Each structure stands twice: as structure tokens, then as C-alpha cells.
Amino acid sequence: MVGCPACGTEVPGAAADCPHCHLSTGLFDAVRDAAGPGESQDPAYLRTIGELLASVDLSTAPEPVPDRPRGLLSRPARFPSLPPTEAPTRASVRSASVTPMTDLPALPGAGTAIELKRRIEEYFQIGRRLGLDFTDFEGRSGAAALVNDTPSLEVLAREMFVHIASVVAEEYEGTLARRNELAQLVPVPSADVELEAIRRAIAVGDMSGAQRRLVHVRDELGRLEEEWEVGRILVTECDLLVQTLRGLGGDPAPATGPLEEGRRCFGEGRRTDAERLLARAAVALWTLLEPRFFADLKRLRDRLVEMRGSGADVAPAVRELKKVAEELRQRNFVGTVVAYRRLRSFVEGISPTEELGPPELAGTLRSSPPA
Numbered sequence: 001m002v003g004c005p006a007c008g009t010e011v012p013g014a015a016a017d018c019p020h021c022h023l024s025t026g027l028f029d030a031v032r033d034a035a036g037p038g039e040s041q042d043p044a045y046l047r048t049i050g051e052l053l054a055s056v057d058l059s060t061a062p063e064p065v066p067d068r069p070r071g072l073l074s075r076p077a078r079f080p081s082l083p084p085t086e087a088p089t090r091a092s093v094r095s096a097s098v099t100p101m102t103d104l105p106a107l108p109g110a111g112t113a114i115e116l117k118r119r120i121e122e123y124f125q126i127g128r129r130l131g132l133d134f135t136d137f138e139g140r141s142g143a144a145a146l147v148n149d150t151p152s153l154e155v156l157a158r159e160m161f162v163h164i165a166s167v168v169a170e171e172y173e174g175t176l177a178r179r180n181e182l183a184q185l186v187p188v189p190s191a192d193v194e195l196e197a198i199r200r201a202i203a204v205g206d207m208s209g210a211q212r213r214l215v216h217v218r219d220e221l222g223r224l225e226e227e228w229e230v231g232r233i234l235v236t237e238c239d240l241l242v243q244t245l246r247g248l249g250g251d252p253a254p255a256t257g258p259l260e261e262g263r264r265c266f267g268e269g270r271r272t273d274a275e276r277l278l279a280r281a282a283v284a285l286w287t288l289l290e291p292r293f294f295a296d297l298k299r300l301r302d303r304l305v306e307m308r309g310s311g312a313d314v315a316p317a318v319r320e321l322k323k324v325a326e327e328l329r330q331r332n333f334v335g336t337v338v339a340y341r342r343l344r345s346f347v348e349g350i351s352p353t354e355e356l357g358p359p360e361l362a363g364t365l366r367s368s369p370p371a
Contacts, residue, residue, distance in 0.1 A: 006280035022257025116153040234278035241285035255284035
């Protein structure tokens with residue numbers, strides 16, 4: 001019996017994969033070596049990228065091989081979005097949907113001058129909490145209140161209400177989008193309760209209550225995003241590796257078991273187990289991707305040499321190839337793949353936005369070392 005390096009389950013020697021997370025036994029050694037503390041990792045892939053770089057950029061010597069990679073990935077400042085993957089993994093969290101806003105609430109009714117003044121003062125307080133510029137409203141309010149001009153106060157109250165309701169509804173939709181992104185992995189029941197309460201408050205015109213609850217639910221989502229950030233990034237990393245492997249004609253199935261199991265652990269709130277499985281899944285996916293990745297890099301290198309020989313300016317592509325080498329030294333698989341895609345876009349004449357989505361992706365997407 002041997003232990004699965006992803007989930008720790010004992011696996012019979014003749015088994016083709018782990019009976020629990022379904023990681024292929026053929027990937028056990030690679031995942032175990034990457035996750036362990038040993039210092040004997042094979043630096044062959046670093047020598048290969050250095051040779052590729054030197055062969056296309058003759059002014060650059062092969063990159064030196066570092067003593068030891070510093071970790072699987074690095075931590076990000078903020079989690080960005082990736083382009084959608086071709087075929088998402090099966091395991092996912094099923095969270096109850098939250099109703100989006102469809103229509104703004106009905107305008108409040110008329111009232112006496114005293115009631116309107118009180119309502120307008122409440123709107124000014126909400127506006128200050130929302131950071132709105134009500135300078136124009138302040139001037140009009142002062143003039144109308146001074147002479148108890150009820151019709152003018154009614155018009156002012158309606159305009160302020162519409163302005164506030166529009167802003168609150170927009171903030172609700174933005175907060176709902178954050179909730180939906182997070183709920184793909186982690187249950188968010190308390191946020192769901194608050195969002196439904198906000199929607200009802202907006203529907204009945206309770207802008208003050210809706211604004212207070214928005215502050216609370218944003219704080220709650222921020223806490224959850226920070227708490228689950230590493231795992232969310234690892235899922236994104238694995239999805240990108242799966243997408244890239246498929247794009248190069250490979251089959252990610254032998255390594256997707258730990259990814260699906262990690263997603264399931266997320267849904268159950270088991271953060272530590274989820275991060276451990278997802279980190280191992282990333283290593284396993286990279287193991288499958290690596291030979292196809294370098295084969296395609298060599299193809300792109302050959303094309304770059306031809307382009308340079310015909311007088312083309314290949315400096316932008318060489319910079320991306322250097323970026324591939326830099327990210328590989330850091331064991332940042334996401335940065336490696338994104339730089340590779342930009343290189344391929346240059347060589348094949350594809351617009352980078354067709355493949356990559358946000359241009360800042362490579363520079364911001366990082367994660368933590370595996371547990």
C-alpha cells in the first residue's frame with residue numbers, strides 16, 4: 001500500500017488511481033516530489049527554457065538554474081477574473097440564487113412641509129454615507145424650506161429619492177456579482193440573507209435600511225474573500241492549466257480528480273483540505289502539461305528565428321519568452337502560461353485579448369505555496 005500524495009488515502013499497489021480523489025498513480029511521484037521538502041528537484045525544465053531563450057536571443061546567455069524554487073506560487077494583491085474555461089469541472093457548490101433588482105421602487109407619496117423636510121434631511125444623511133455630491137440639492141432645499149414651499153420640497157424629495165435609489169440599486173448589483181463569484185466555491189448563507197433583505201428594503205423605499213445592510217454584507221463578503229483567497233486562486237490556476245492542456249491536445253483527466261475533490265471540500269467549508277488538494281492538483285496538471293508546453297515553445301522558438309531572419313522585430317516576443325523563464329523559476333504556473341499565451345499570440349498573429357482577457361492577469365495572479 002502507498003499513500004496518495006494529494007489526499008493521503010492508502011492506495012493498493014495495483015490500483016490505477018487513488019480510490020478517494022482519483023489522482024492517477026502515474027502522477028504520484030511528481031506530486032510527492034513537488035510537495036515534499038527535498039532539494040533534489042530536477043532543474044531540466046529550467047535548463048531547457050534557458051537554452052530556448054539563448055537560441056532566439058543571441059545576446060542573452062542561458063539563464064542560470066537556481067538552487068531551489070521558492071514555492072509553487074506567490075500571494076496576490078487582488079483576485080482578478082479569468083476567461084471562462086472550455087469545460088468546467090463537475091464538482092461545484094450549489095448555492096441558492098439571490099434575486100437581482102428589476103425595477104426601482106415607486107416614488108414616495110406627498111406630505112406636509114414638515115414631513116418633507118424630515119424626509120429630505122434623511123436623504124442628505126444617506127447621501128453623505130454613500131459619498132454623493134448633493135451640493136445642488138442643499139441650495140434648493142435651503143431656499144424651499146425657508147418659505148415652506150411644499151411643491152418645491154415635493155419635487156426635491158422625489159429627485160433625491162430617485163438619485164439615491166439608483167445608486168443603492170447599482171451597489172446592490174455590484175455586491176450581488178461579488179456574492180455570485182464567491183458562491184461558485186463557498187456557501188454564503190449569511191450574505192444571502194442580507195442581500196434578500198436589501199432587495200426588499202429597496203422595493204419598499206427604505207433606502208436607509210438598504211444602505212446600512214449593504215455596508216454589512218460588503219464587509220462579510222470581504223472577510224470571506226480574504227479567508228478563502230488562496231483556494232480561489234488555486235482553483236483559477238487549475239482551471240487555466242486544464243484549459244491550456246486541452247488546447248495543446250492533452251487529456252487532463254488523470255489529474256482532475258484532486259481538483260474536483262478540492263472543490264467539494266470548499267463546498268463543505270473544509271478550507272485546509274481544499275487548499276492542500278488544489279495545490280497538489282496544480283502540480284499534477286503541470287506534470288501533464290510540461291512536455292506539450294515545451295514542445296510548443298520549441299515550435300514557437302523556431303518560428304521566431306525564421307521571423308527574425310526575415311527582418312521582423314521579434315523583441316516583444318523575446319520579452320515574453322524571458323517572462324516565461326522568470327515565472328518558471330518562481331514556479332508560478334499561471335504566470336508561465338499567460339506569458340506563453342502572449343508569446344504565441346505574437347508569433348501566430350492573434351490578438352492577445354482573444355486568448356487572455358484582462359491584460360493585467362499575469363502580473364496580479366499569484367497564490368501561496370502548497371501545504
